[in-house]
Amino acid sequence: MDLIEAIKNRRSVRAFKKEDVPAQVIEKILECGNLAPSAGNLQPRDFVVVRNSKKKKRLADAAFGQEFVTEAPVVIVVCANADRSKPYGTRGETLYCIQDATAAIQNMLLAVHAEGLAACWVGAFDEGQASRILELPSSVRPIALIPVGRANESPADRGRIPISHLTHMEKW
Numbered sequence: 001m002d003l004i005e006a007i008k009n010r011r012s013v014r015a016f017k018k019e020d021v022p023a024q025v026i027e028k029i030l031e032c033g034n035l036a037p038s039a040g041n042l043q044p045r046d047f048v049v050v051r052n053s054k055k056k057k058r059l060a061d062a063a064f065g066q067e068f069v070t071e072a073p074v075v076i077v078v079c080a081n082a083d084r085s086k087p088y089g090t091r092g093e094t095l096y097c098i099q100d101a102t103a104a105i106q107n108m109l110l111a112v113h114a115e116g117l118a119a120c121w122v123g124a125f126d127e128g129q130a131s132r133i134l135e136l137p138s139s140v141r142p143i144a145l146i147p148v149g150r151a152n153e154s155p156a157d158r159g160r161i162p163i164s165h166l167t168h169m170e171k172w
Contacts, residue, residue, distance in 0.1 A: 001114045010109060011157075013118035014068040016149035021074050025115055029148070032111035033078065036103035044084035044097035045104045048077040048134050048142075055133060059145055062129040063122055072119075072147030077130065078105050083139040101143045108146060118151035 030047050038044060050056055051074055059077070060069035069075055080101040085092035105121060112119040122145040130142045 003110075006110050006113050010113040011118070011155040012120040013151045013153060013155060014066075014120050014147075015152040016068070016071040016073070016118065016147065017152045018071075019073065019150045021117060021148055021150075025117070026074055026076070026148070029108050029111045029115065030076070033104035033108040036100070036107045038100035038103070039085065039088060039092060039096040042084050042087065042092075042096075043100070044081040044092075045101040046079045046081050046140060048079065048136075050075040050077065050134075058133045059125070059130060062133060063125040063145060066122060066124070068120070069122060069145060069147050071152075072149040074148045076108065076146040076148060077134060077142050078108070078144045078146060079136060080141045080143050081139065082141070083137075098141070098143060105144050105146065112146075112148055116150075117148055119146050119148045121146060 026049060030049075033047065034043060034045070050059065053070065056070045056072070056075050059075060060067050063069055078101050080097040082093040082097050085097040085100075088096050109119055109121060123143075125142070125145060127142055130145070134142065136142065
């Protein structure tokens, strides 16, 4: 798949078929996530793979009732690991680890699309509740829930703000 076309055609999907996703496909997606750039190559991101239906239901509840999270056969929770960013001090622990985790998320979303699957970046959730469900250490923050599966919908292009409105040359 051509990268530019993958970027242009990827969509957030919130309806999934009841088909399993093989472990080796999930592993490939996770590897693509970890190939994202990171400050000092510290790779301060961790991934929690959830297949258990009860745990997915609890995550959907933590995500303010976004029930489509339970429909996906797999939910990958991408976490920022502040301990791994400690060499950069406070900025590393509060910002770089989050930037590095989000870079991984974008790689993973593109890898999901390249595999012919679908996903959605879910950022609206109760972080404390998700942390308790996943039994995360205190230095690890859940950044996104990514339900992954075979699409059961084909979302239309929602359009974008023209790049001319977003681009500033030399100053604002």
